[in-house]
Amino acid sequence: MNIAVKPEGVRESDAFILPLAELNPARTDRFQDDTIWPVFERLRREDPVHFTPDSEFGPYWSLARWDDIMAVDTDHEAFSSTEGIGLQTLESRKAFEKVLGRSEEEDIAAAKRGEGSFIGIDEPYHAPKRKAVSPTLAPANLAKMSPIVRDRAGEILDALPIGEPFDWVDKVSMELTAMTLATLFDFPMEQRRRLTTWSDMVMNEPGHGGVESWEQKIMSIFECRAVFQDLWNQRVDAEPGIDLISMLAHDPATRNMGYEEYQGNVVLLIVGGNDTTRNTISGSVYWLNKNPDQYDKLRADPGLVSNMVSETIRYQTPLAHMARVATRDVEIGGKLIKTGDRVVMWYISGNRDDAVIENPDAFIIDRARPRHHMSFGFGVHRCVGNRVAELQLTIIWEEILKRFPRIEVVGEPLRTYSAFVHGYESMQVVIPERA
Numbered sequence: 001m002n003i004a005v006k007p008e009g010v011r012e013s014d015a016f017i018l019p020l021a022e023l024n025p026a027r028t029d030r031f032q033d034d035t036i037w038p039v040f041e042r043l044r045r046e047d048p049v050h051f052t053p054d055s056e057f058g059p060y061w062s063l064a065r066w067d068d069i070m071a072v073d074t075d076h077e078a079f080s081s082t083e084g085i086g087l088q089t090l091e092s093r094k095a096f097e098k099v100l101g102r103s104e105e106e107d108i109a110a111a112k113r114g115e116g117s118f119i120g121i122d123e124p125y126h127a128p129k130r131k132a133v134s135p136t137l138a139p140a141n142l143a144k145m146s147p148i149v150r151d152r153a154g155e156i157l158d159a160l161p162i163g164e165p166f167d168w169v170d171k172v173s174m175e176l177t178a179m180t181l182a183t184l185f186d187f188p189m190e191q192r193r194r195l196t197t198w199s200d201m202v203m204n205e206p207g208h209g210g211v212e213s214w215e216q217k218i219m220s221i222f223e224c225r226a227v228f229q230d231l232w233n234q235r236v237d238a239e240p241g242i243d244l245i246s247m248l249a250h251d252p253a254t255r256n257m258g259y260e261e262y263q264g265n266v267v268l269l270i271v272g273g274n275d276t277t278r279n280t281i282s283g284s285v286y287w288l289n290k291n292p293d294q295y296d297k298l299r300a301d302p303g304l305v306s307n308m309v310s311e312t313i314r315y316q317t318p319l320a321h322m323a324r325v326a327t328r329d330v331e332i333g334g335k336l337i338k339t340g341d342r343v344v345m346w347y348i349s350g351n352r353d354d355a356v357i358e359n360p361d362a363f364i365i366d367r368a369r370p371r372h373h374m375s376f377g378f379g380v381h382r383c384v385g386n387r388v389a390e391l392q393l394t395i396i397w398e399e400i401l402k403r404f405p406r407i408e409v410v411g412e413p414l415r416t417y418s419a420f421v422h423g424y425e426s427m428q429v430v431i432p433e434r435a
């Protein structure tokens with residue numbers, strides 16, 4: 001048995017010694033304590049198409065290499081999105097079934113009829129629904145939004161304390177994403193942090209990320225649904241606008257959708273636009289601190305901001321994976337994936353595949369092709385919010401560089417307890433001085 005070489009900077013982990021058959025790459029504590037890297041390093045070399053027969057998520061396949069992930073992500077006929085796009089614990093599935101009074105089988109059957117949020121349905125149903133929201137998130141509309149985002153980014157930064165520690169995640173990353181999302185939804189700005197809370201409630205399990213119990217989590221989701229139902233009712237009777245709710249309420253492809261489907265899309269947009277961007281903003285500060293030579297390069301040439309943003313999106317990989325279920329038997333890398341098997345595409349590993357990316361474990365802000373990464377996925381479900389994310393990141397860094405010579409991370413951040421969202425719960429920083 002080959003033992004993987006421990007990459008520099010990675011803490012000790014049992015990933016080097018466990019028999020392959022016992023390796024459960026989604027084991028969530030490894031994501032929280034940042035010991036996932038040797039697991040994927042080993043899988044890429046020794047077992048790139050890896051089967052975990054038994055786990056808290058049920059049985060699943062793991063893809064660790066770029067090419068295999070790409071093959072599955074772009075084959076939406078053989079790999080369906082209708083049976084869950086992220087690994088979910090069996091416990092969480094049961095809790096939802098109980099409270100919603102609907103079985104998982106019923107949800108899957110509805111998704112196969114094209115009902116549900118558009119990330120969780122297949123063609124031909126998916127494309128027209130995606131098209132209903134994509135104009136709001138496209139560059140032309142974003143150009144209109146960008147001065148608003150810039151103003152708000154400036155306000156957030158100007159209010160930060162100088163010379164004393166504070167939580168960057170709370171004061172900057174969450175604030176900026178909440179404000180941008182409120183702008184996209186035309187949601188009451190003073191209530192913007194409810195969007196953050198709801199996203200956290202959806203994404204986290206009890207004991208983590210502010211969620212105390214299944215009841216609290218589910219009640220919070222109900223509250224979110226009620227608020228967005230009111231917004232729908234207001235927008236559907238008003239003149240069509242360019243916010244996301246109005247687009248959904250007036251577009252022929254979505255205006256007749258049922259309650260569950262609308263709510264599914266709302267949650268998708270709240271969650272899609274929240275954790276991912278938030279964690280990239282925090283990640284950029286973290287990785288620049290870990291790589292001071294790169295931070296120096298950025299300060300010397302602010303023209304590198306958009307490259308640095310893409311490199312952070314690769315390096316952080318804010319969504320560690322997406323999952324699919326095989327609709328027929330398919331062979332990948334000499335292994336037989338059977339109809340009905342769950343396949344997890346580990347973007348976080350594909351982004352570190354040295355067969356495709358040179359020196360992938362290094363954070364290099366002036367790489368030749370910085371947008372060559374898999375963090376937004378590929379194929380029909382490729383992230384529709386990628387431009388919004390890049391816009392927010394670019395603007396916040398342009399504004400940071402005008403104001404602060406340095407942001408110093410003081411102490412290790414607390415990482416998210418999740419094998420799906422790869423991010424930071426909190427990160428203490430100090431800004432020593434203004435420019």
Ligand code: HEM
Pocket residue numbers: 073118119120130137184268269272273274276277280313317318319322375376377378379380381382383384385386388389
């Ligand atoms: C750095 C930030 C972001 C990352 C890394 C990210 C990542 C992803 C990934 C991996 C997918 C699935 C791709 C696939 O299955 O092939 C996705 C889909 C999606 N994302 Fe993002 N995302 C980000 C920001 C956003 C933002 C800001 C929004 C909305 C405002 C958003 C909305 C969506 C939606 C609606 C989908 C579903 C697209 C579809 O099914 O057609 N995302 N994103």
